[in-house]
Amino acid sequence: MPNTAAPRIHLGPGHQTTLADGIARGGGVLASLADAEAVVWAQGPDTFPERLPDTVRWVQLPSAGIEPWLAAGLVDDRRTWTSAAGAYAGNVAEHAVLLLLAGVRGLTEQVRAVSWRKAEFDPRVGTLQGATVAIVGCGGIGRAMIPLLTAFGAEVLAVTRSGTPVPGAAETLPATRTDEVWSRADHFVIAAPATAETAQLVDADTLARMKPTAWVVNIARGTLIDTGALVDALRDHTIGGAALDVTDPEPLPTGHPLWTLPNALITPHIANPATGLPRTLAEHVAANVERFAAGQPLLAVIDPVRGY
Missing domain, CATH: 3.40.50.720 (NAD(P)-binding Rossmann-like Domain)
Structure with a gap:
């Protein structure tokens, strides 16, 4: 009333x-x-x-x-x-797309370069045009990302708790079918809530099922990714790279390998600036x-x- x-x-x-x-x-x-x-x-x-x-x-x-x-x-x-x-969905969605683009376009190494390395970098530049991006936990942030990603020519595979179709997504899957997306999508945005069920959702097995060119973006909570398994996958080039606004542990300690791995991009939890x-x-x-x-x-x- x-x-x-x-x-x-x-x-x-x-x-x-x-x-x-x-x-x-x-x-x-x-x-x-x-x-x-x-x-x-x-x-x-x-x-x-x-x-x-x-x-x-x-x-x-x-x-x-x-x-x-x-x-x-x-x-x-x-x-x-x-x-x-x-x-805060709009702010975080904008940052997530920025991170994904930086990874796919190979900016992580280019911005650290101190010499002209065109022949080396040129073959590593990818595109979102025609790519399938899985948004795991496609709530408010994911929904705000969809028009941004589709504007770049990408197709979105949404994963939600219920599986109710998400407007703008090419396909929506329920959380019970999350395992299907790891081998299907080209890139991933992790945006699910941190719960007991989502802890280390992205682990060694998950990473092994991704494409070797896949980029993983995490703008949810660091605990959704097994950090040790991620470091191994980045070192072994099992995946293309990872762009993280959240980490486990957080703050990420000085000297942690994620700071220096060439296929890792870290921002200090600023997708939604204070x-x-x-x-x-x-x-x-x-x-x-x-x-x-x-x-x-x-x-x-x-x-x-x-x-x-």
């Missing part, structure tokens, strides 16, 4: 103007925690209140990945919890506050059992 008055939203920790404006745009009013119907939280679980009043019916978290919140035991079944899943987070999150918050006020389903509702 819609609220008869503007919903009372507690914003924490402290006052953040951009998020406060988002709450106001959604039709909410700021309130103390004791008087709140909902909470919008802008930092991590270590700053979260130990106990919420029974009046709080909804909590908005600031990130798409919620593993720390689940590990801290904060996500309960007494109220609705929402993540920021989908809010400088743009408040503005993007504020849009998501405004939409959810408006839905909360109208009694409509919220965006990015968390299922604690599934882990996202």
Whole structure:
């Protein structure tokens, strides 16, 4: 049922103007925690209140990945919890395509070169035209990537939990058929949530089934790839290369082989730069506050059992 008055939203920790404006745009009013119907939280679980009043019916978290919140035991079944899943999709999709293009076009070695090596580099330059790119975990980020990839002439093979057809994808497979994609696609984008089921989804066996020219892009969580197996595959040229915005461990230690392997490209978890987070999150918050006020389903509702 819609609220008869503007919903009372507690914003924490402290006052953040951009998020406060988002709450106001959604039709909410700021309130103390004791008087709140909902909470919008802008930092991590270590700053979260130990106990919420029974009046709080909804909590908005600031990130798409919620593993720390689940590990801290904060996500309960007494109220609705929402993540920021989908809010940052455009930024991350853009970065993922950048990483894939850099790998396929052979930029990893070219940008490190200090001499003219055209004869060596020329045969290594590939293209996305006519390529099949598998997006494993084709949620908001994957869906935002599809028009970018198709604009380059690529075909998308989407993998989702349910297998419900994804608009723009040439084919969609359920997660139970993920094993089929490793030998079918030319390149891979890993965008699945980090759960017990997806831990080390890309392992030695998976890598061995890929084409020797395949590039693997990870913009999800580092734990989805077996780092040791990946290093071996890159050294042995089992695959073409890997472009990672997330790693396991993270931060990636100085001196780790992934920093110097010529067919590896690392960016330090900046697909969604911190400088743009408040503005993007504020849009998501405004939409959810408006839905909360109208009694409509919220965006990015968390299922604690599934882990996202």
